[in-house]
Amino acid sequence: MSGAPVPMTGSALAVTDLTVELEADAGLLRAIDGLRLAIERRQTFALVGESGCGKSMTALALLRLLPENGRVCAGHIRLDGADLLDLPEREMRRLRGGRLSMIFQEPATSLNPVMRVGEQLREAIETHTPLRGAAARAKAIDWLRRVGIPEPERRIDDYPFRMSGGQKQRVMIAMALAAEPDFLIADEPTTALDVTIQKQILDLLLQLQREQGLGLLLITHDLAVVRGMAQQVALMYAGEIVEQAPAEDFFARPRHPYARLLLAALPDAHKRGQALAAIPGTVPALTQHFEGCRFAPRCGQARAGCASSLPPIQQHGSHLVRCVLEDDAVWAEAAAQAPLNSHGGGAVPSAGPGAVPLLSVRDLNVSFDSGGGWLGRKRHSFQAVEGVGFDLAAGETLALVGESGCGKTTTGKALVQLLRGSARVSGQALLDGQDLFALEGEALRQARRSVQIIFQDPFASLNPRMRVAEILEEGLETLRPDLSPGQRRDRVLALCGRVGLREDVLQRYPHEFSGGQRQRIAIARALAVEPRLIVCDEPTSALDVSVQAQILNLLRELQRETGVALLFITHNIAVVEYVAHRIAVMNRGRIVETGPTERVLGAPEQDYTRTLLAAVPRL
Structure with missing residues (x-):
């Protein structure tokens, strides 16, 4: 915050009057304007605000990892008094991952897809610590265990594609912490994590703060996490800090x-x-x-x-x-x-207990094979989903919750027919009496108009070589041939407005957006063909709270207007409390508890459900 005092001690990461500009097609973009902040050792400083405000660009600037079109045009970044902007690149490489480390927002794009996760973790350890060979591997296994990766001795030899989004995020966290840095920049570190693993990671960070004096810059849109972790909070908007205060004062006043x-x-x-x-x-x-x-x-x-x-x-x-x-x-x-905004609206109508299901799933089983091949390796089978069954009526939202790797996303992908050829799927999924697993050809294409999915990772699900307009019109061209080009264009413009995107995004590419903005594009794409059932796989996990509110309001309005059914896969219990009519709790591929939202959250019957709810951070 320009003009605000920046406290300094003998050991701090301090930023004064930092200004960062990017060369863009639309002109010179000032992503950060006069930023001032200071992070002490053993302190958590939270930087919050909407997507596109400059939070992630701040993190990249601190590590001197700006994109090629970016430059620091003013200001200073001092680590224990030394200005990082004056250091040669060789010295910065020594500091990155050593004294100053970072957890990046999107693990899928930060991990090397052709290297085993253990190799990537060992590389960080061997670069910044004296450990080598077997000792470095043992340290890597220990860090995988500390961040909650199951069977770390086996998973250390997996490639990133074999891991869920939450597991990849945990690997990124292990890589950032493995060299035991003095300061850690955590850009949405728990976004892809379920509540139990999130609690484990946050407890680990607090432990490292006590034992090693770790200073933490926490960039997040999860205000409940901020409330429980941070001593200082800075609110960023459009490239500048508009409010900064001790956390207690920020949330109280x-x-x-x-x-x-x-x-x-x-x-x-x-x-x-x-x-x-x-x-x-x-x-x-x-x-x-x-x-x-x-x-x-x-x-x-x-x-x-x-x-x-x-x-x-x-x-x-x-x-x-x-x-x-x-x-x-x-x-x-x-x-x-007084409240600054007031909104009307009644409860979202839900299907009654005797309603005919739109979707009826019975005895769903999904298994994957691994190993085998020309080297004579033994083939193994992994049962990801076992005996899953539920009903979902038109106009109803069923929340599917559980820890990362429990089979939630696999269930959703199986229903949308995205596992054909890569997994063995059995059971029934009846949509209006039609078994989705038995459809072929034109019948399957017609069913895809009725069933859409919003993926968890927007970057991986958007074609990087297509402009946003092409991405949004692609489904309309294929599944709504009755629409003219002009009608398709009008629908795309309307969708942008409904999900909170400006019209100028249409001629840009996915890499030009923040994670939250990319997720809005993915949501607009799913909504384009007016489906009857949407599988929402963590649709708001990459969104800040204001855009999350827009999206939840939008889904609520669509459900009231069109009767669309939502299978809502999430680990955000606050969202579940607000949006879901019923909850199904998954553990190790099975549904272990199901019922109305009020009953499951208020009086859970299973120990596993109680453990999940106990880990939820609250404001």
Whole structure:
């Protein structure tokens, strides 16, 4: 925050007046503007805000890993007093992974797909520690065990594609921590993790802080994790910090309108049947020149001067906020007590107990083979899903929850017919009486219009060589040939607005977006053909809370208007509380408990369910 004090001690990572610019097709983009922050050893400093605000770019700038079109044009980054921007690249390579390490946001793109995970982990250990050979391998196995990888002695020789998204994230965390750095930059470190593994990882980070004095820059959209981990919180918007405070003060007395709206957008059981307080509009394009408050176009309390004059930084003890309204004590007191957004809307209608199921799954089994081949290796079979059965009615949301690797995603992919040829699938999945597993040819193509999927990893599911417009129109061209090119274009524009994307995204490629923006594109693609059933595989795990609120409101509206059924695969219990009519809990490929949401969350019958709920972070 430009002009804000940056505390310094003998051992700190301090950033002063950092400005980063990127050369883009649309012009010069100022991704970070006058950033100031300081992270002490043994401290967790949380950087929060919407996708596209500059959080991940801040992390890359600290490690001097900016893309080729990016440059630091002002400011300093000091580690224990030495300016990292002045160091030669050879010295920076020694610091990266050693004293200063990072957990990247998307493990699927950060892990080398042609190297076994053990080789990648050993490389980090041997580069930054004295350990070699068998000792380095033993250390790698120990770190895989510490981050919760089951059977680490066997999984160390797996390739990344053999692991779930959550398991790949754990491998990334192990690589970042293996050299025991002084400072760790964690960019959405627990996004892909279920609640039990998330708790294990967060407990491990807290332990390392106590034992090794680890300083942690935590970049996340999970405000419940921030509440339990951070001592300091900085809220970032459109390239600059608009509020910074001790965590206790930030959550008890948020002062910026943006902060209060973010907290109001969080889903929970108390908001069931109501629309969430989603923030209207999107983060502004950073290619423009800002004269006033960057949040003013989306702020319900903006005044005439907000858009024309730069807001001053107001300081209230250790609480800093960039807002002209802080001068108005009467307004500030009233705003702190009143909601900034109000939304109507009743409960989402759900199917009654006697409703005819839209989808009826019986005795679903999925197994994979591994090994075998021309080298004479023995073929092994792994049972990923065993005896799964459930019903799902039109207009109903069934949440499928459980730990990473329990078979949730495999179940969803099997229903969408994405495992043909790669797994053995048996059982029945009746959609309006038609068995999806028995369909072929034109009948299968027609069924794909009725059943769509939103994937967990948006980067891997979007064609990197296609523009967003082509991605969104591809399904319409194939599954809705009745639409004219003009109608397809109109539908694509409408979809962009509904998922919170500006029209200018249509001519850009997936790599030009943040993880949350890519997920919005993936959601728009699934919605394009107006399916009757959507398999939502962690659809909001990559989204910040404001966009998550937009998406949950959108799914809720679609369900009310069209009666679409949702199989909602997630580890976010707060989202489950808000959106699900019923819950099915999976463990080791089987459904171990199912029932109405209120009953399962309020009075779980299984020890496994109780363990899951006990690990959920709360505000």
